[in-house]
Amino acid sequence: MAYFIGVMSGTSMDGVDAILTDITDTAIAPIAAVSVPYPEELLDQLHQLCIISPNEINHLGQADRAVAKVFAQAVNKLIAERQLSPADIRAVGSHGQTVRHYPDGPPGTSGENGFTLQIGDPGTIAALTGIDVVADFRRKDIAFGGQGAPLVPAFHAAKFAKAGHNRVIVNIGGFANLTVLRGLDSSAIKGFDTGPGNVLMDAWCRKHRNTLYDVDGHWAASGKVYQPLLNSMLADGYFAQTGPKSTGREHFNLTWLQQHLQALDTDLAPQDVQATLLALTATTIAKAIEQQDRIEQCFVCGGGAFNKTLIAKLKELLPQISVAATDNLDLHPQWVEGVAFAWLAWAYMHRVPGNVPSVTGASRAVVLGNLTLAD
Incomplete structure (x- = not known):
């Protein structure tokens, strides 16, 4: 038994899903899920961050922490409902919240420094849950020439x-x-x-x-x-x-x-x-x-x-x-992406490539993500 939790909020921003999944080399078995909505004020802030505006760095920094706190809330709620402890969870796989996606560079640029940006500070998630966090899955694919998406x-x-x-x-x-x-x-x-x-x-x-x-x-x-x-x-x-x-x-x-x-x-x-x-x-x-x-x-x-x-x-x-x-x-439609990021955390831990070059355009398959330890 190896428990991973995938935490996901997509571009719809309709809430944060956390999915508890038992993953082995031969099976991917989702067990339970919770969903936590963004507070209205934070949701408004996230929509604003998707548009070029003044003071973006200040707003980005604050939202990065605020999103992470909602992600951690979802993880802790899931653990409590299943009567588990942080020690029972091998890792959290956090997608973060996408606020910009320019893999080919913003309009009018050469494109050589294309990027994608997902917020939700993994350090804050690790601190508030006591669980190791694997996050930042998309940027390595872009570093190898890919689109950073789709990753599922x-x-x-x-x-x-x-x-x-x-x-x-x-x-x-x-x-x-x-x-x-x-x-x-x-x-x-x-x-x-x-x-x-x-x-x-x-x-x-x-x-x-x-x-x-x-x-x-x-x-x-x-x-x-x-x-x-x-x-x-x-x-x-x-x-x-x-x-x-x-x-x-x-x-x-x-x-x-x-x-x-x-x-x-x-x-x-x-x-x-x-x-x-x-x-x-x-x-x-x-x-x-x-x-x-x-x-x-x-x-x-x-x-x-x-x-x-x-x-x-x-x-x-x-x-x-x-x-x-x-x-x-045998997988609920609302659970699929959350389970995917639980699996990507498992893949990181087992050095399994998480991208498909024929899909993203990356030059080769690579292990995705970065690990933030809870201690």
Whole structure:
């Protein structure tokens, strides 16, 4: 028995998930999970950090500690609920909270110093939990020429690959990414970010309904897709790129959406925009899957797996492919990324490479992360 805890907050920023997982060389067994929301003040601060603004270093430094405290709170809550002690946990694998992602460099730069930035001070997590912490998983991949994302395909292969099955694992968080698994052939693993997942739909909900997200996609279902807007967004050059590729809020955000709306010079009902944003997410995922040969199964995880309207649209666009949530593979859709970072902590401890060069574009497979000791 080797317990690891994965702690994850994605670009949707809808809360911090901590997943207790028993990991060995031959098995990955999730046991329990907790979720802790960000305090409203911190959530506002994180959204501001995703936008270039004054006093960024001061705000970044404070948020780095504040995020770490929420991560530690989630870990401690999970341990208490399971009646465990810090000594029972080999390590915490912390993804951190992404606030910038420029693997090819910010616009207008040469790109030679591209970077990605996740906050959530591992020293604070270690101090408040009494557990060793493995964190900072993305930057080493970038140092070897990669995108630093997606990082979950190696875990997807370890957990979900099955002999004789060509399947795609689609994670729909703030952004959507997919992993192509062809049986147990590790050399055939592919993956990349397909584009926006929930990020634009969530932002539009906050703007027009003052809610964090569209529950079950009901608001989108009440609107009608406006095809000229959908066509305009689909013409974005990112969707035509081939992998390796990754993206983030730096590219797809409300400013980007507003530019498309203004170019159309028409007055759309907010629910019609929401319906069109949902269609954008579903269409870009479906097109990315259609570009892969001989895919038979699609398993969805992340918050988007619970958007009934979105899943129905995916099924409509992929009539020849079975579409289901990852709980059909014995892993709850909301747990997948948390378990992935528990596994990445295990991989660090066992010197197992955590990236897939064919996915990220790195020059070679490398062990990811840095260790912060609790003592």
